[in-house]
Amino acid sequence: xxxxTQNPRYLITVTGKxxxxxxxxxxxxxxxxxxxxxxxxxxxxxxxxxxxxxxxKGDVPEGYKVSRKEKRNFPLILESPSPNQTSLYFCASSLxxxxxxxxxxxxxxxxxxx
Amino acid sequence: GENVEQxxxxxxxxxxxxxVIKCTYSDSASNYFPWYKQELGKGPQLIIDIRSxxxxxxxxxxxxxxxxxxxxFSLHITETQPEDSAVYFCAASRDGSYQLxxxxxxxxxxxx
Numbered sequence: 001x002x003x004x005t006q007n008p009r010y011l012i013t014v015t016g017k018x019x020x021x022x023x024x025x026x027x028x029x030x031x032x033x034x035x036x037x038x039x040x041x042x043x044x045x046x047x048x049x050x051x052x053x054x055x056x057k058g059d060v061p062e063g064y065k066v067s068r069k070e071k072r073n074f075p076l077i078l079e080s081p082s083p084n085q086t087s088l089y090f091c092a093s094s095l096x097x098x099x100x101x102x103x104x105x106x107x108x109x110x111x112x113x114x
Numbered sequence: 115g116e117n118v119e120q121x122x123x124x125x126x127x128x129x130x131x132x133x134v135i136k137c138t139y140s141d142s143a144s145n146y147f148p149w150y151k152q153e154l155g156k157g158p159q160l161i162i163d164i165r166s167x168x169x170x171x172x173x174x175x176x177x178x179x180x181x182x183x184x185x186x187f188s189l190h191i192t193e194t195q196p197e198d199s200a201v202y203f204c205a206a207s208r209d210g211s212y213q214l215x216x217x218x219x220x221x222x223x224x225x226x
Contacts, residue, residue: 066186090157
C-alpha cells in the first residue's frame with residue numbers, strides 16, 4: 001500500500017530532551033516536507049526537501065533540523081525541545097520535487113513538551 | 115511571500131444543503147490552488163485542485179472556482195452529507211515553487 005508513515009504517533013517529553021520523529025514514504029517521491037498544525041494557525045511548513053541531500057527552510061524552521069540521506073526517509077529532529085513546540089506534526093511527500101503537485105500526508109505525530 | 119486567507123473558520127449546514135468556503139491569496143504569480151480535507155485523527159487529503167488556466171473544475175458534488183483578477187477561489191460542496199464533516203484547507207503555490215501555503219482551515223459540520 002502506498003503510504004507515508006510517521007513514528008511515533010504520540011509523544012510526551014520534557015524540555016531539552018532531544019527527540020527524532022521519523023517519516024518514511026514508499027512511493028519513490030522526490031519531494032518531502034514537514035508541517036506543524038496548531039489551532040487557529042492552520043498548517044505551517046517547517047522544512048522541505050526537493051531530493052536526496054537537498055533541504056531548505058520553510059516558514060517556521062527555528063528549533064528544528066532535518067536530513068535527507070535516503071529518498072524514502074525524512075526525519076525531523078528537535079535538538080532541545082521547548083513547550084512552544086507542542087503541536088501536531090505532519091510529514092508529506094509528492095512525486096515531483098516542487099510544491100505545486102499533490103502532497104500525500106502521513107497520519108500525524110502529536111507531540112507534547114512539558 | 116504568499117499569504118492565504120480562508121473564511122469562514124467554522125461552518126454548520128443542514129444535510130442536503132450546500133456549503134461554500136472562500137479563500138483569497140496575495141501573490142499574483144500563484145497558479146496552483148488545491149483543497150485538502152482533514153478528517154478527525156487523520157492527515158489532510160487532496161480532494162480537488164485547480165490551475166490558473168481554468169476558471170472552474172467539478173468532481174461530482176465538489177467544485178472549485180477561481181477568479182484570478184480578484185485573487186480568490188472557492189470550494190463548493192452540494193448536497194452535503196454527514197461524511198463531509200471535516201476540516202478543509204485551501205492552499206496556493208506557483209510553478210516551480212517548493213512551497214505550498216495553506217489557509218488556516220474551515221471546520222465544516224453537516225447536521226443530519
